[in-house]
Amino acid sequence: MLSRRSFITSLSSFALVPAVSAQEASLFYNGDGAAASGFDVVSYYGVSGPVPGRSDIALMWKGTLWRFASEDNRDRFERNPRAFAPQFGGYCAYAMRQGRLKSTDPRAWQIVDGRLYLIHSQQIEKIWKKNVSKNIRDAEDHWPAALYQ
Structure with missing residues (x-):
């Protein structure tokens, strides 16, 4: 049986645990299962504008799948993801x-x-x-x- 002192101690330690909402959203919007709805985020900075990424040219960053139209774009993102995210x-x-x-x-x-x-x-x-x-x-x-x- 829990003593009153043990009960109060356990309650106070519970208060120190940060609450995480069941509704907490992903850090990146990932429509279609990938960041930017599967579009190549590096392509936004090119002359032609945004193009869909390919499922065979992808990487994981910050727990999210990122797709790219070319290996060059994937490599550019990998070198500096914050510049393109x-x-x-x-x-x-x-x-x-x-x-x-x-x-x-x-x-x-x-x-x-x-x-x-x-x-x-x-x-x-x-x-x-x-x-x-x-x-x-x-x-x-x-x-x-x-x-x-």
Whole structure:
């Protein structure tokens, strides 16, 4: 039988364990089972724009599968993943300004100051572009806390 002292000690140690929500989201949005819905994030920085990655040219980073259109793009990402990974984990940058996690359309995007922002849809992208700087500032206020709500 637990003594009162043991019970109180166990309760106080339980309070030190951080709570993890059952609804905790993945660090990166992974529609279609891969980051950026399977699109090659390095390709966003090229002349042709985004292209789908190939399942046979992929790697794991931060617990997420990343696909690439070429081995060269995979190698570039592997050397410096933070330079290519989308902001806000690839969740919709526009929704993040309100602290919401929303899926993205890999064809709705913008690069600002060398950073990739993915958007929920091409329609929302038009709204996003009306005040990009403010939207980014507001979204930064909610990231990464939005993952744990």
